[in-house]
Amino acid sequence: MLILLAxxxxxxxxxxxxxxxxxxxxxxxLAELALWRHLLRRYRVRTGxxxxxxxxxxxxxxxxxxxxxxxxxxxxxxxSSAPLARGASGTIVxxxxxxxxxxxxxxx
Numbered sequence: 097m098l099i100l101l102a103x104x105x106x107x108x109x110x111x112x113x114x115x116x117x118x119x120x121x122x123x124x125x126l127a128e129l130a131l132w133r134h135l136l137r138r139y140r141v142r143t144g145x146x147x148x149x150x151x152x153x154x155x156x157x158x159x160x161x162x163x164x165x166x167x168x169x170x171x172x173x174x175x176s177s178a179p180l181a182r183g184a185s186g187t188i189v190x191x192x193x194x195x196x197x198x199x200x201x202x203x204x
Contacts, residue, residue: 098125148188153198155184165196172196 102121106114159176
């Protein structure tokens with residue numbers, strides 16, 4: 097919209113001011129584009145497997161080595177590297193198909 101107004105100013109304003117208005121509008125648009133690229137790069141949305149790795153989970157059924165866990169309100173099959181009792185906490189370290197691979201949380 098700003099570029100359209102600047103083009104209109106280029107036609108309607110006297111000789112030097114139209115060019116100044118167009119240059120200012122282009123500079124503002126480039127600055128806005130750079131700002132949005134910077135802000136959006138900082139806040140990338142993580143979904144799927146990438147978001148789950150490293151997340152804390154609650155053990156619902158004992159994992160010795162397989163059981164069930166709760167991750168963000170969902171119940172998943174899980175395989176643990178060490179026996180985990182019901183109610184224990186774990187951390188997701190990867191996935192093998194639809195089975196989460198978990199390890200005990202630090203301090204347990």
